[in-house]
Amino acid sequence: MSRGRTILKSKPFNLTLERLSHQIIETYADFSEVCIIGIQERGVVLAERLLALIQNNSKQNNITFGKLDITFYRDDFRSRETPLKASQTDINFSLDGKKVVLIDDVLYTGRSVHAAMSALQDHGRASTIELVCLVDRRFNRHLPIKADYVGITVDSIDEAYVKVEWEHIDGADKVLLFTPKREQI
Amino acid sequence: MSTIQKLSTKHLLGIKYITEEDIHLIFETAKNFKEVINRPIKKVPSLRDVTIANLFFENSTRTKLSFELAEKRLSADVVNFSSSSSSVKKGESLLDTVNNILSMKVDMVVMRHPAPGAHFFLSQHIDANIINAGDGTHEHPTQALLDAFSMKERIGKLANKKILIVGDIMHSRVALSNIFCLQKLGAKVKVCGPPTLIPKNLAMLGVEVEYDLHKGLQWCDVANVLRIQLERQDIKYIPSLREYAQFYGIDKKLLDNLDKEIVLMHPGPINRGVELSSDAADSHHSIILQQVENGVAIRMAVLYLLASSRGGN
Incomplete structure (x- = not known):
């Protein structure tokens, strides 16, 4: 695998987050029935950043926020060599009648989102669910799932790997694309 | 992920x-x-x-x-x-x-x-x-895991904590699994019970024996109380349940007389009035239902x- 190539640098990265927050505010205006839910673990980081921006830009501070772990809902359980480590699910409210904004960093095969939607059902019947992702790898989907809000779109082959890095975790906000060397394909 | x-x-x-x-x-x-x-x-x-x-x-x-x-x-x-x-x-x-x-x-x-x-x-x-x-x-094993998990939830990390296992140690699979589990987590384990119900070579596992219940309780942070398993005893190991209750039964008075707060556990089913009195089993010391x-x-x-x-x- 090559060294990662930066496809979104810090400045445009933050502009993209800013745009996503405005798009979400444009849709919902009033956030009293809305809850923002991040998928563990990288989706939660994006969700927290977007939540702060939305609160700041919409001047609404009491937006419901939750974290969703999908480990126990994954369909690739047991087809993996080793099990995935579960994280915490922190949704201490019912989703009945809520408008859910589901957030993940990279939308790839769509399987995580599929698992997340089954997991959400166990917390009540949401009135709507919308999907936000920072990176959409649109040509690699396995399931008929698409995001409602997209940061950037990346067209890459299956063997490539996209990573979102965060300032407070990895040192800088950026999106990296790792592609295999030609002979490895 | x-x-x-x-x-x-x-x-x-x-x-x-x-x-x-x-x-x-x-x-x-x-x-x-x-x-x-x-x-x-x-x-x-x-x-x-x-x-x-x-x-x-x-x-x-x-x-x-x-x-x-x-x-x-x-x-x-x-x-x-x-x-x-x-x-x-x-x-x-x-x-x-x-x-x-x-x-x-x-x-x-x-x-x-x-x-x-x-x-x-x-x-x-x-x-x-x-x-x-x-x-x-x-x-x-699963009983020992849930016991240790419940202890950890109540008193934090088990390293160097003192755990007393009280009762019929000889016939108890819970006692043996508890000893292995607690020792692997770094806790100190003592057992307490009538001499006839303590296996001979327990010292080989690094477990101390205490015959005086009050002293044992005074020493421990958590007391895990076991049931007298009459169904496994082919001969009489204790004169009577009444005598057992008198020497090794835990009641509220005994707990109140200790210098410190201890946590009380029991894997169930409890023989109320034998190893635990009702007022002890239902007291705030007890985490029996959390165990379940x-x-x-x-x-x-x-x-x-x-x-x-x-x-x-």
Whole structure:
């Protein structure tokens, strides 16, 4: 695998987050029935950043926020060599009648989102669910799932790997694309 | 979605055969399942393609119920078997019985058996994952795990904590599994009971013996009280239950007379008035009902982690 190539640098990265927050505010205006839910673990980081921006830009501070772990809902359980480590699910409210904004960093095969939607059902019947992702790898989907809000779109082959890095975790906000060397394909 | 982890073993035959890391992994996973079983919808689909047989060659109420609930909350398919209503009565061997059940495509076996080592024997002959739900007077690993998990929840890390196990140590599989588990987590373990019910070579396990209950309670942070297992005693080890209750029964007065607060545990079923008085069992010292709740979470964690080691179909 090559060294990662930066496809979104810090400045445009933050502009993209800013745009996503405005798009979400444009849709919902009033956030009293809305809850923002991040998928563990990288989706939660994006969700927290977007939540702060939305609160700041919409001047609404009491937006419901939750974290969703999908480990126990994954369909690739047991087809993996080793099990995935579960994280915490922190949704201490019912989703009945809520408008859910589901957030993940990279939308790839769509399987995580599929698992997340089954997991959400166990917390009540949401009135709507919308999907936000920072990176959409649109040509690699396995399931008929698409995001409602997209940061950037990346067209890459299956063997490539996209990573979102965060300032407070990895040192800088950026999106990296790792592609295999030609002979490895 | 991160750090991938795996148990070091394919079966849970006893605490003796697993590592400290395994115990921590089970605890971590159980914490997540505890959140699941406190939701309005207490179910996850993880084991929906797994079939589990509960084979109980010995009576059990709560362990069986707890395992069955854990299996159902993981969406596994469950079949139950108890020896009282089976062909074991007609003279079939253990291996034949289990092989017959496995031919019906069962992936995991939860078994309780009166013979110590029955699970070990089985694990060498069959392919399914085996979970020990009690083998004679040998081990009862999930009970020890849920005990240690409940202690940790109440008093924090167990390293250097003092745990007293009170009662019929000789006939108790809970005592042995507890000793292994607590020692692996770095706790200090003492046992307390009448001399006839303390096994001879306990010192080899690094366990001290205390015959005076009051002194023992004064020493410990947690007292795990066991039931007198009259059904396992072929001869009389104690003169009478009344005398036992007088010397080794714990009541509220005894707890109030201690210099410190201790935590009281019991694996159940309690003989009220024998090893524990009602006012002690229902006092704020007691975490007996939390133990039962944690039992389901721990068993879900064990089943989940073992199932994930099975690999794809």
